[in-house]
Amino acid sequence: MNIFITQSADLGHAKAFLLRQLVAEAVRQQNHQVVNAAQDATLVIVLGDQLPKNPDLVGKKVYLVGIDQAFNAPESAITDALFRATDYVIPVQSEVDSSPVLSGDKAKNIVAVTACPTGVAHTFMSAEAIETYAKQQGWNIKVETRGQVGAGNPISQEEVAEADLVFVAADIDVDLDKFKGKPMYRTSTGLALKKTAQEFEKAFSEAKVYTGGGTATKEKEESLGEKKGVYKHLMTGVSHMLPLVVAGG
Structure with missing residues (x-):
């Protein structure tokens, strides 16, 4: 099955x-x-x-x-x-919604993607930071993680269609074709994790409609290439510790 x-x-x-x-x-x-x-x-x-x-x-x-x-x-x-x-029956939302809203009477709909070279530690820590901050603002948020076991919490085409912003926190190139035509902001997992509020402020002011095909600049790719070896070894160790940390609460 x-x-x-x-x-x-x-x-x-x-x-x-x-x-x-x-x-x-x-x-x-x-x-x-x-x-x-x-x-x-x-x-x-x-x-x-x-x-x-x-x-x-x-x-x-x-x-x-x-x-x-x-x-x-x-x-x-x-x-x-x-x-x-x-x-499966789609859950019915409560008629009383106490979530704060932004401009007008409509809450922001945000979809996000996170990914790092090892696909574990920073991928999931930045995802939690993004989700936590967005919920604090009263936004609707869905975060898709791209890791070693494929896409986690995948974003549907319906959710893409309703999204006001696509927030991508990735240290590697990821397939973003399903987001074509949507306003997109790209940053690193580190900034999304440590400076979440600042990155969202930049996202709403600097996001550009994604037309497909674009990847990191050559300078960023070269910088990533220099750091990737040491980074991968370091984060692999962190990744092995992650289950112990999570299990401990």
Whole structure:
């Protein structure tokens, strides 16, 4: 069976990465296949406390797996999902929305992509920083992580269409074709992590419509090339420590 693993919107990206790894391994041990897109799945497993509002899941069998079960008993979570999954229904938003809004009466819709050379540490830490700051401002935010296991929390075409801004924090070239025609701002994972507010201010004033094909400048690529060797070795060590840090809270 083809199984797609995703997560609740309120689940931190670092914790989501660890849980996805555990559940994906349990899926493979039971001779099922992990797929990277909901449309390719027969069953969708959602990690966290609530179902996401994702049109791509319509028509799919979905099962919600709590954090404790995913961490402590991923094998039983798969078994439960196989027998107890139900048809996905898009969650209805509360009629009372206390989130602050920006100009006018419409909250900003932002989609973001994060990626680093190793695809783990900075990818997920910057994603959490972006998501946390955006929610504090009352914006609607969806962050897609590009890592060693493919795209996590993938952004749908419907979400792209509704987006007011595409915020890309990447230290490597990533495929951004699905964002053609949308205002885009590009920065590094380091700046997105350490200077989140400043980078969003720049994003709203400096974003340009993405037409496709453009990558980092030659100077940036050369600089990245010089640093990549040492950086990769350093961040690989951090990446191996990440599950221990997340598990410890």
